[in-house]
Amino acid sequence: MENKEELYPVIEAVLFAAGYPVPYERLAEITAEDVETVKEAVTTLQEKYRDEACGIQIVTFDEDCQFCTKEVYEGYVREALGIKQGGKLSNSSLEVLAIVAYHQPVTRQQIEHIRGVDSSYAVSNLVLKKLIEEKGRLDVPGRPVLFGTTADFLRCFGFHSLSDLPDASSFIDEAQTALDVDGDGGDTFTV
Helix, strand or coil: CCCHHHHHHHHHHHHHHHCCCEEHHHHHHHHCCCHHHHHHHHHHHHHHCCCCCCCEEEEECCCEEEEEECHHHHHHHHHHHCCCCCCEEEHHHHHHHHHHHHHCCEEHHHHHHHHCCCCHHHHHHHHHCCCEEEEEECCCCCCCEEEEECHHHHHHHCCCCHHHCCCHHHHHHHHHHHCEECCCCCCEEEC
């Protein structure tokens, strides 16, 4: 772009219209800028939206970025759009999620070996919630599925990349704090 000031509204428009994470490479392509210039522009916009009077923010990840509403307005957004509270994660699902996050890619059998119990339900539940996904297959007889975390996992827990993960020993404690505790006294957490 001839004028760098033109870059900001283009990025805003694309992020707003997309509604999902847009890769920096794609933004660079459509604006005819290099990736570093796009990242700098996104950082400038991110600072602009940190203003408390603004209801939206730009969330950045290693490879992409997106517009999101600020958490403080979550209740209003849920009410306006008729969105019910998210699904629940049990302690067993959190354990499986932690194993996948720290050992990925990992098979269900490897998860079960670490936990010592059948984990089929927890794995299926995490796949349905799009917190983990198939990342390929292990090159051994039977070709078991390899699982890894998703971009939704990063967004849900407020990480920009897997390098932001806390020490493995504190992950479940931090996950329980980050998620709303289910009000029925059970060991489930809201995602």
